[in-house]
Amino acid sequence: MSTTTTTPAVRVERASSPVESFLARHAAMIPSFAAVVILVLLLAGAEAFLRGDFITARNMSALLLDNAYLLILAVGMTFVILTAGIDLSVGSVMAFTGILGAQLLVSGIPVWIAVPAMLAGGAAIGLLIGVLVQYFNVQPFIASLAGLFLARGLAFVVSLSSIRVEEPGVLWLQQTRFRLGDWYLTPTGIIALLTVAVAVFVLHLTRFGRTIYAIGGNEQSARLMGLNVARTKVAAYVISGFCGGLAGLALTAYSGAGYPRNGIGTELDAIAAVVIGGTLLTGGRGYVLGSLIGVLVFGTIKTIISFMGAEQAWMQIIVGALLLLFIVVQRVIVARSERRR
Template sequence: MSAATSTRIPEGIGTRVRRFTSRRASWIPVFAALGILLALLLAGQAYFGNFLTPRVLSSLLLDNAYLLILAVGMTFVILTAGIDLSVGAVLAFTAIMGARMLSEGVPVVVVIPVMLIGGALIGLLIGVLIQFFDVQPFIASLAGMFAARGLAFLVSLSSIKVEDPAILWLQTKLFNIDGWYLSPTGVIALLVVAAGALVLQFTRFGRTIYAIGGNEQSARLMGLPVVRTKLLAYIICGTCAGLAGVVFTAYQGAGYPLNGIGTELDTIAAVVIGGTLLTGGSGFVLGSMIGVFVYGTIKTAISFLGAEQSWTRITIGALLLVFVVVQRVIVSRSSRR
């Protein structure tokens, strides 16, 4: 039979799956996180019977909007093979600073930009320590964390209640769409996710972020603006922390210098569970969003059970361990190829 008349044998499903996984290995952890999220939701529905309801599912976004914003900023930093331990403290500092300014009669149109600039300046400080003083990201961001927490205590040692209607409106206003609820804080979080995803996937800055995380030395040899890009990554992370401070202030209705303790670890865990490699160069903002929803689902299920919230930490820790192992397997397989 000639080649012109021969029938092409179709590829098997296994071959297609192997081809996809070899070319799109970075998506495997994201799909794994999505599978875990769906499994948690289905298990919750099977056990409780009223878990998959619009009100419960809407609360995943309403209650974790601030964490979602932090996760977007953290994704930028981790993609460069860095880390930022200051985001929880920056959230507390900007929140208590904003609450103090509002209590003294400063207009909200001034307060919110000041909170964002405050977060961006701390991010810039961390980036400068890393790039120009050759300080390890862990140590530099630890210094930023202590500085931000100290500034929070300097502003006030006690809680400051927020009574400004414009800030409270961000959380109290609920848009009801066929039983689904969405607040302005949720809208802000989704817009941040969309902006982060678009920047990383469709801009030169985003491609440079991935290049630096993949191999910083090669990125320098290619003439990419490594210093400027890494500085901007930490500034973006700090700005997101400042914006999360705005959202968290609306959510709590007050500022408190001890807010956000441990939030940086929750943020890193959500980003890693969402598929971003701690070694940098691979990951997606949408994956980080899935990681936040996994965290929120576990917290909600434990609340339904009436168990202590310490089980949330235990469960997230176990998942984090599994995903770190998965990441190591992917990295080693990619190295062999």
């Protein structure tokens, strides 16, 4: 009786190229790299079209000056989106805290009391949203939508009209220029950059930051690892609300007044900037520095359209196209990650 032996088939895997290996190891950074490329192309294209009149010290300094409040909002939004959540209330929180601060200052309340009250008001609304999401199992979209209506309603309760701010301590934030040649930086710009720096430190060098990423990656696994999911998720919304209050201060200093209708639609601008910057809407992947790039892309598009004298509707069209592009890129990255598991 003869026996037949079969030789198992040997699977030969194709050696990956250095480029493929790099992309596999740094897949989460691809959207952020793409945002940098788009920013460079926008700047180069505008410079060529306007014949050297776009990339100037004055215009580049104004880019941060005009978008400081949006950058602060985007930082807070990054924390929330990294947990796979969303915060639709930040624009209304910015309006509420701005009009609240203006009303307090006009009423004779010292600036050292009014400013902390603005920040505390934003954080309180963030806390409410976080509690609804975590402890009452309300979807982040619905909970933050409730926060949006609450904050906007409170803004109209404080005042139905604009309130002019004449407090020197607040106006100093916008009117002061720290110059280096033709370049300049305002205190509001410094506050925005410091907010980014603190967020980078917290997200990448602390246990809290690692927990944020773990929750967005897989919340159930984060619980099994013994991480404090509940406290961290609530804290993410508190941070977003606090940033909304800080943005309210920056916008009040920028405009010189508080107005209850400020910030309508700004929450969508912040979300767009974060997504363009490479943070995945599904959570767990993204960088605050990417959100910074996203805000700069957003601000550059707005500046180019203003220079060209085109209709502002093109702003929504271009940003919408970029969002579609980046969402497709994100889906490709997620699909590749799932195939490798």
